[in-house]
Amino acid sequence: SGDRQSEKKDDLLSSGKGHVAKYSFSDVCGHSAQIKHTVELARKMARTESSVLITGESGTGKELFAHAIHNSSTRSEAPFVAINCAALPNDLLESELFGYEEGAFTGAKKGGKLGLFEYAHRGTLLLDEIECMSLSLQVKLLRAIQEKEIMRLGSHKVIPIDVRLIAISNIDLEEMIQEKTFRKDLFYRLSTLPLSIPPLCERKGDIPLLIHAIQRTLGSSFTLTDEAMEVFLNHPYPGNVRELYNYLEYLSCLGEGSIITYSALPVLLKKSWEQHRSDSSSYVTMDSA
Secondary structure, eight states, X not given: OHHHHHHHHHHHHTSSOSSSOOOOGGGOOOOSHHHHHHHHHHHHHHTSOSOXXXXXXXXXXXXXXXXXXXXXXXXXXXXXXEEETTSSOHHHHHHHHHOBOTTSSTTXXXXXXXXXXXXXXXXXXXXXXXXXXXXXXXXXXXXXHHHTEEOOBTOOOOEEOOOEEEEEXXXXXXXXXXXXXXXXXXXXXXXXXXXXXXXXXGOGGGHHHHHHHHHHHHTOOOEEOHHHHHHHXXXXXXXXXXHHHHHHHHHHTTOTTOEEOGGGSOHHHHHHHHHHHHHOSOOOOTTTO
């Protein structure tokens, strides 16, 4: 059981969210005032050493902004280490963050293991879905931030660290503070520089540009009729850019050079469109997008 858990942890660290930031601000797609303002603010944040808390709905591109902030910072040549706090039970998450000495617990590797804070030394540590961290682990994280030092599990040796933290959440952390499931002092440490990513429904003028960009990524060349484009422009996108990407990936399977009509659209889009037409007679048109 211990070996399997150890293998699972290693797989998570080698699954692509490794020690290099893959995206820059040039990868942010959109010309709307909302996204331009967000990029401008994030660029300014990148030039500092302060912690950043990135919030926004699921699928808005929060991790892309985290990568871009690192790549535009003075730490860009140093490691960028990312972990999803929801991907591991808290005891395993603690050992990943802080490392451990040999024999610290059942299944611990011979010789021990460096933690992510040590891997990210002089670079950036990204904590995705920070809201999933237990209160006890939040205390340990807070101490590491305040003291700029850590101790591996099973050790009394203090290890100094120089790490910039970027935290990501799609949950209202202030509400969690009221419910006493997130520490107020940690929140203020992490949110020195708060960055909110706008949902796609607030920047629908970017949808045609996003469609073309995603088509290039997918290597597809289908064309949307005016009616089909109208549906895309007026969908509420609860899943944001990720949802849009999924629809376009579906359509790219219909064949190269296809003309996509209303009837070919995914069922969810058509249901949304029918609901929209029954709810309101006014909607975004291609001219106003």
